[in-house]
Amino acid sequence: MTDSLRGRVAIVGAADTEVGKVPHMTPMQLCADAILRALADAGLTKDDVDGLVTCNSMAEPYMYHAEATAEYLQIFPRFCIGVGAGGGTTFSILHHAASAIVSGMCNTVVVAMADSLRTGMTRERAMVTQSSSGHTQFESPYGPTVPALYALIARAHMDTYGTRPEHFASVAVTCRKHAALNETAQMREPITVEDVLNSRLIADPLRLLDCSLVSDGGAAIVLTSAERAADFPHPPVYMLGFGEGYGHEHISQAHSLTESAAGIAGARACEMAGVTPREMDFAQLYDCFTPVVLLELEDLGFCAKGEGGGFAASGAIELGGALPINTHGGLLSHCHPGNPGSMFALTESVSQLRGKAGARQVSGAELGLLHAQGGILSSHTTLILGSEATL
Amino acid sequence: MSYKLGKHLPPVNGESAPYWEGCKQGELRLQQCPSCSHIQFYPRLLCTKCSGRGLSWIAASGAGRVKSFTIVRRAVSEAYEPDVPYVIALIELAEGPTMMSNIVSCDPETVEMNMSVRVTFDPWTEEISMPLFEPA
Numbered sequence: 291m292t293d294s295l296r297g298r299v300a301i302v303g304a305a306d307t308e309v310g311k312v313p314h315m316t317p318m319q320l321c322a323d324a325i326l327r328a329l330a331d332a333g334l335t336k337d338d339v340d341g342l343v344t345c346n347s348m349a350e351p352y353m354y355h356a357e358a359t360a361e362y363l364q365i366f367p368r369f370c371i372g373v374g375a376g377g378g379t380t381f382s383i384l385h386h387a388a389s390a391i392v393s394g395m396c397n398t399v400v401v402a403m404a405d406s407l408r409t410g411m412t413r414e415r416a417m418v419t420q421s422s423s424g425h426t427q428f429e430s431p432y433g434p435t436v437p438a439l440y441a442l443i444a445r446a447h448m449d450t451y452g453t454r455p456e457h458f459a460s461v462a463v464t465c466r467k468h469a470a471l472n473e474t475a476q477m478r479e480p481i482t483v484e485d486v487l488n489s490r491l492i493a494d495p496l497r498l499l500d501c502s503l504v505s506d507g508g509a510a511i512v513l514t515s516a517e518r519a520a521d522f523p524h525p526p527v528y529m530l531g532f533g534e535g536y537g538h539e540h541i542s543q544a545h546s547l548t549e550s551a552a553g554i555a556g557a558r559a560c561e562m563a564g565v566t567p568r569e570m571d572f573a574q575l576y577d578c579f580t581p582v583v584l585l586e587l588e589d590l591g592f593c594a595k596g597e598g599g600g601f602a603a604s605g606a607i608e609l610g611g612a613l614p615i616n617t618h619g620g621l622l623s624h625c626h627p628g629n630p631g632s633m634f635a636l637t638e639s640v641s642q643l644r645g646k647a648g649a650r651q652v653s654g655a656e657l658g659l660l661h662a663q664g665g666i667l668s669s670h671t672t673l674i675l676g677s678e679a680t681l
Numbered sequence: 682m683s684y685k686l687g688k689h690l691p692p693v694n695g696e697s698a699p700y701w702e703g704c705k706q707g708e709l710r711l712q713q714c715p716s717c718s719h720i721q722f723y724p725r726l727l728c729t730k731c732s733g734r735g736l737s738w739i740a741a742s743g744a745g746r747v748k749s750f751t752i753v754r755r756a757v758s759e760a761y762e763p764d765v766p767y768v769i770a771l772i773e774l775a776e777g778p779t780m781m782s783n784i785v786s787c788d789p790e791t792v793e794m795n796m797s798v799r800v801t802f803d804p805w806t807e808e809i810s811m812p813l814f815e816p817a
Contacts, residue, residue, distance in 0.1 A: 417758065427693070427694075428780065428781060442769070493753050494752045
């Protein structure tokens with residue numbers, strides 16, 4: 291059964307809203323804008339949508355967000371669900387949406403996520419809301435920020451494998467380099483390893499430039515069955531593999547601080563797709579904080595355990611390297627509106643596999659791996675996408 | 682680190698009440714399974730090892746070691762600002778389980794991986810004493 295979804299569902303529309311500081315739009319407007327843009331990309335109208343997936347907005351929460359979005363747009367889907375698993379949400383729900391299409395529950399699913407963490411909330415409210423990922427009795431009273439929770443992982447990786455702050459910094463430098471080629475990115479000014487190491491400490495060893503952005507923005511994609519996918523304006527991008535892995539929810543309950551359930555998720559996705567990490571033309575790896583990328587490179591099998599730092603610093607993860615990552619600039623430099631963050635890795639991958647990524651196009655890109663995680667290295671989903679040539 | 686209005690007070694419930702009652706009495710309590718002797722934190726309905734019920738409470742020694750830590754330079758909210766820089770650490774207790782806490786009574790810059798620590802209690806309110814750790 292592990293190959294049951296391979297190549298059976300495709301992305302036929304994808305679009306981002308304006309990102310960064312977007313004070314002139316509400317989170318619901320961003321969500322609706324993303325949906326309309328993705329539908330236009332697919333050559334569809336809102337009346338064609340019979341499946342809708344959204345995630346809640348922190349700045350403007352609804353009790354039932356997907357249903358509220360359907361009402362706002364006046365669409366009447368057969369499958370409608372709002373999801374919440376942090377950054378891992380975006381790809382885990384694609385697994386479920388694809389299953390809904392294959393099982394006949396619906397034909398055309400729009401997945402749309404948007405939020406306004408930058409201008410829709412005060413800094414204090416944004417910090418407190420996000421740090422509520424700590425256990426309310428046994429973590430949050432101690433005052434951990436989200437960077438502090440990830441810093442515990444960074445410190446353990448340094449202690450176990452000799453990873454150095456300049457290794458973390460190389461991830462930030464790479465993402466900024468790629469963002470410089472992306473005119474929609476929030477931060478495009480090139481930075482150096484020294485800039486990262488000289489930026490102020492937030493939670494040792496993490497510095498300001500090791501931390502992702504706080505942004506407004508949204509994105510949406512349109513999914514349909516492979517049988518119908520040929521009838522759309524753009525070449526379909528096929529979903530070849532999905533894999534999920536869950537290790538813990540709260541970091542104080544993690545069985546390991548240096549090895550994550552990304553390994554399980556990645557292995558499951560590769561098994562379904564029938565591919566190995568070595569075959570990937572690019573990867574979009576969840577980069578809420580720079581050390582997370584090193585763990586993902588290792589756990590997903592792109593390099594040996596403990597060697598993520600050296601691999602990243604070698605230039606292998608840059609455009610032109612063995613495994614270009616976060617070709618749009620990632621959460622570190624493109625944008626990070628919270629839970630919708632991974633959507634931009636998805637829309638970027640669609641551009642790459644359509645061969646339409648402009649100055650940052652990975653030459654001959656046919657196969658890509660996307661990984662997202664939520665909580666504090668807690669819930670993991672790997673997604674493998676490919677062009678028609680990979681079917 | 683005494684309680685200031687606005688700090689995140691733990692919402693005690695029926696499951697955790699014996700733990701917080703212990704803290705109030707200066708005792709760090711953990712659950713132990715009567716069937717398989719597994720010791721766990723945080724408190725739960727079931728033993729996570731054998732799924733047995735009817736867990737009992739034991740007093741931990743209060744000794745542990747620093748499994749990982751960070752020094753927070755930017756507080757999570759205004760209520761925590763007077764404490765900056767403060768240490769968030771994962772403490773592996775001598776009995777096995779890991780818990781999060783602050784390390785106090787020392788210069789944050791002197792905290793090290795694997796450092797031995799012992800529990801101390803900081804009364805935040807009449808009901809809540811927070812278990813914190815200091816160098817052993």
